[in-house]
Amino acid sequence: MPIKLIGSTTSPYVRKVRVVMAEKKLDYDYVLEDVWSAGTSIGLSNPLGKVPCLVIEGGEVISDSRVIVEYCDTLSPVGRLIPTVSRDRAEVKTWEALADGVLDAAILARLEATWSGRRDSERCQAWIDRQLGKVEAALKTMSKGLGDKPYFVGIHLSLADIAVGVALGYLDFRFPSINWREPHPNLSKLQDKLMQRASFIDTRPA
Ligand code: GSF
Numbered sequence: 001m002p003i004k005l006i007g008s009t010t011s012p013y014v015r016k017v018r019v020v021m022a023e024k025k026l027d028y029d030y031v032l033e034d035v036w037s038a039g040t041s042i043g044l045s046n047p048l049g050k051v052p053c054l055v056i057e058g059g060e061v062i063s064d065s066r067v068i069v070e071y072c073d074t075l076s077p078v079g080r081l082i083p084t085v086s087r088d089r090a091e092v093k094t095w096e097a098l099a100d101g102v103l104d105a106a107i108l109a110r111l112e113a114t115w116s117g118r119r120d121s122e123r124c125q126a127w128i129d130r131q132l133g134k135v136e137a138a139l140k141t142m143s144k145g146l147g148d149k150p151y152f153v154g155i156h157l158s159l160a161d162i163a164v165g166v167a168l169g170y171l172d173f174r175f176p177s178i179n180w181r182e183p184h185p186n187l188s189k190l191q192d193k194l195m196q197r198a199s200f201i202d203t204r205p206a
Contacts, residue, residue, distance in 0.1 A: 005055075010173075022203070028054075052065050069081070070082060092153050100163060143183075143184040147186065168191045
């Protein structure tokens with residue numbers, strides 16, 4: 001039985017997992033789930049009601065994109081994305097955590113502005129600004145960290161680049177008014193390079 005990935009085409013966390021699985025050449029059944037619909041059954045797989053969820057042999061569920069990608073990286077020796085040496089490993093995972101943090105903040109800002117369960121009078125601009133401030137600060141740190149290197153860590157693609165690329169792609173998708181390319185041309189160059197890979201092309205949010 002192949003691995004089953006429960007996800008959605010718009011979720012950046014799901015996209016990160018799909019990019020990793022494509023880079024690792026892992027086969028899986030992709031099962032779409034709308035976690036926001038009243039009839040969602042995501043709670044049967046994840047009590048937090050979130051995607052992505054990976055259902056492995058025997059029906060065991062692995063949830064949270066960071067846990068899933070770490071697991072996937074161990075499944076095949078093809079293109080290791082998380083180094084084994086502890087310092088490099090921590091560095092890659094720190095970039096991933098920062099990129100996921102950009103997503104967390106951007107999604108909180110978006111939900112504050114758009115979630116249908118809230119009236120317009122209940123939306124808080126100060127909260128949105130607080131979250132978008134985190135996005136801006138993280139972009140600066142990413143740009144400084146990348147500098148003029150080809151990749152974040154070492155000379156090969158790693159999970160750090162994938163996570164940052166997915167976060168930048170999410171900003172383009174949901175926050176086209178955030179102009180991150182002009183102040184950060186090195187991130188723009190990295191993103192353009194990533195967008196030439198089949199793993200990124202095939203998982204564009206829609
Ligand atoms: C976040 C997953 C998540 O928030 C991870 O997998 O890395 N730390 C987790 N998923 C969202 C979909 S999206 O906005 O990408 C989700 O399922 N939200 C449903 C909800 O009820 O919050």
